[in-house]
């Protein structure tokens with residue numbers, strides 16, 4: 447079975463490609479490299495032991511996509527390609543609507559043209575906005591607090607409309623909580639451009655000495671230690687959720703929406719402590735004012751994923767930190783030293 451992985455050179459995509467290949471799928475990667483390095487694909491190839499068909503192209507570009515569908519018989523698409531920086535989406539919303547919403551519309555049109563109607567979409571826990579309670583179940587009301595979140599919400603709605611218009615579509619919406627960690631060989635991991643937006647790469651870069659100290663946004667939330675609580679999930683567990691989604695996709699008779707989280711909430715200070723333990727390094731930090739749009743607590747009820755996919759996250763917070771540290775300490779400059 448051939449799977450097209452859009453955004454396959456990115457953080458979650460590259461880790462997922464490894465598990466898909468190990469599960470026996472033929473993989474085609476499609477990426478415009480706007481937030482990824484070609485070196486990431488070389489490292490994946492090193493791990494799996496062979497070359498991977500790779501197309502450089504943009505999901506908004508019909509011709510780029512047509513080249514892929516003409517030359518490969520694609521059975522399903524895992525659609526990771528998208529922009530994900532919340533702050534940038536506030537400053538430049540049209541860039542986000544164009545890339546994430548329009549990009550998905552063009553992709554689905556080309557898929558339909560070639561008779562490929564199975565798609566797994568990377569959605570996000572951000573579609574729950576500021577949830578009225580935790581843990582979060584899939585039926586909670588949906589709301590977005592920023593343009594990035596709205597692009598996820600709109601794409602979810604667009605894909606539901608697509609299914610209503612044509613029941614041949616097989617659609618899985620995976621709502622990720624907070625992906626962290628890295629492949630355990632230490633040669634691949636998250637490599638953000640510039641100042642990291644997410645906590646874990648910031649902690650890791652601070653521990654390795656690239657940043658002076660970690661700024662913790664808000665120490666006065668209504669949580670046990672005052673810092674925000676999130677559901678951190680190891681990227682390899684998340685990747686495994688995609689393999690499981692592909693196993694069921696052919697039999698779907700409705701759009702399936704699934705939380706991928708661990709069900710455990712950890713505070714920022716919990717993460718700092720766990721990282722210090724895993725790395726043996728001190729992570730200096732300072733508490734600064736809250737960041738607009740951040741919420742106190744967000745963690746999943748992952749029981750539906752267990753029920754319908756037979757999936758649950760297996761890796762602990764210690765493994766998340768150890769694997770991140772292995773990657774960060776061996777590759778302090780990420781993929782950059784190898785021809786980004």
Ligand SMILES: NC(=O)c1ccc[n+]([C@@H]2O[C@H](COP(=O)([O-])OP(=O)(O)OC[C@H]3O[C@@H](n4cnc5c(N)ncnc54)[C@H](O)[C@@H]3O)[C@@H](O)[C@H]2O)c1
Nearest residue numbers: 453456457458477478479480481482504505527528568570
């Ligand atoms: N990392 C997270 O915290 C998180 C949480 C929830 C959801 N998601 C979603 O999961 C997906 C993957 O996230 P990630 O963390 O791996 O991000 P990433 O930036 O590492 O990967 C996205 C990839 O898509 C590519 N891309 C972007 N726009 C493209 C376009 N128009 N055409 C072709 N390629 C394009 C980028 O070059 C990159 O390789 C994204 O859709 C993101 O919104 C991520």
